[in-house]
């Protein structure tokens with residue numbers, strides 16, 4: 089509970105926000121969405137450690153979508169499991185937060 | 198349920214039995230202890246994937262101890278988590294199934 | 307038929323207990339990993355609705371979850387002690403410009419439930435709402451289905 | 452005080468449901484990872500005893516597990532519907548030459564329970580046995596303790 093829920097990594101115009109909790113749900117939502125106030129022109133949410141996302145979690149992720157539209161930033165998702173890709177497609181989340189590969193990010197370094 | 202519970206690897210006098218289930222308990226006990234009929238002079242149980250062991254599981258592991266004593270084989274445990282090392286010490290299981298490091302095993306290859 | 311019951315107060319942290327139980331029950335009946343993920347999400351949505359909309363976070367009100375398993379199916383019944391509901395909208399809901407701008411970031415739960423389980427039944431009265439989710443065993447895993 | 456209840460038939464596969472619930476409840480009260488592992492093992496042993504020795508695998512008999520949480524402690528009560536027991540032996544039990552040769556590969560459960568929780572209480576009658584396990588919050592995490 090005292091561990092950080094998001095760990096940041098920045099380089100150039102890029103911020104990678106590594107979600108550290110396994111569960112993006114009603115409990116972790118507040119701590120996750122708090123990070124949407126400090127985005128960069130290219131912001132990437134890293135789902136590598138995420139095992140579960142429900143609609144309360146999606147609603148937290150939408151805060152990043154809104155902030156990216158307001159600030160004119162690009163928002164990407166990285167390391168999304170096949171199950172969560174399916175879920176993101178179902179609600180067309182993938183339109184607003186497309187997937188990026190770790191390799192593609194390297195070009196910004 | 199249809200996946201193998203133990204996967205074997207053999208070289209020289211050594212058999213490494215990789216326990217593939219996360220839970221060494223009443224449910225997996227029978228499938229685990231079945232492997233004790235095919236030991237080698239040096240037999241190593243690999244706990245890398247094991248997240249939980251209870252007394253029903255220990256009782257399955259003791260079948261390997263008994264078989265190793267009968268056959269005059271050496272029995273080792275590998276990749277035992279600190280929690281399970283504590284549990285093994287509590288019941289002095291560690292006396293009959295000491296821990297071996299992956300590096301030490303390499304000398305037998 | 308076997309029954310596992312999990313009963314929690316209306317605190318969303320305990321939705322995680324129901325979710326973890328769902329994983330274990332799903333494995334016990336031999337569901338595939340993907341169907342377990344689907345069921346966990348559906349159950350999670352139903353339990354959060356029971357806490358939020360049914361029991362309105364009154365901690366003294368309970369959410370009762372029954373897992374009923376037989377040879378053909380796994381049924382999960384989620385019951386709250388709310389005032390009931392007249393109509394539930396299970397229609398498809400997506401993220402779009404309109405709801406992003408209006409700040410409507412919710413409403414995906416029932417749609418997920420509808421899509422992710424084989425069938426779903428509601429019964430509601432002034433004593434509360436029961437949502438019954440069903441997964442038929444092997445149905446989705448069967449070839450050419 | 453909050454209460455989470457898990458009720459299972461006397462089938463050892465459902466001990467895993469109780470165990471998974473223990474993890475989530477332990478995390479909800481902020482126990483350290485190591486104490487959660489300790490508690491999981493103790494609860495697992497108590498539930499398996501309730502199934503094996505209390506209910507003697509009669510599937511119609513249930514094992515009821517109540518997690519009661521307050522500011523100071525997490526209490527787990529495991530109740531079976533067996534015939535009760537006169538005396539329980541919590542003494543230390545280790546693997547030794549004697550029991551290896553005689554094929555006695557059991558009997559570690561109560562010793563684990565005793566060692567791994569802060570305290571433990573038994574009450575037993577002809578209607579069944581209740582084992583109450585307690586972990587005091589922060590007790591073991593406190594410095595110089």
Ligand SMILES: Nc1ncnc2c1ncn2[C@@H]1O[C@H](COP(=O)(O)OP(=O)(O)O)[C@@H](O)[C@H]1O
Nearest residue numbers: 355356359360390391412413414415416417435
């Ligand atoms: N158990 C329930 N009791 C009362 N109303 C409910 C219940 N479940 C769902 N609802 C109603 O259905 C609506 C849609 O639910 P859902 O699709 O899960 O989205 P959300 O919970 O994000 O609003 C809720 O806003 C609520 O009005």
Ligand SMILES: Nc1ncnc2c1ncn2[C@@H]1O[C@H](COP(=O)(O)OP(=O)(O)O)[C@@H](O)[C@H]1O
Nearest residue numbers: 500501504505535536557558559560561562580
């Ligand atoms: N819930 C219970 N009901 C009746 N007897 C019990 C119960 N729990 C434990 N016992 C008794 O205590 C003994 C020791 O239990 P334990 O240390 O867990 O070892 P094991 O279960 O391997 O025998 C059991 O063999 C049984 O006789």
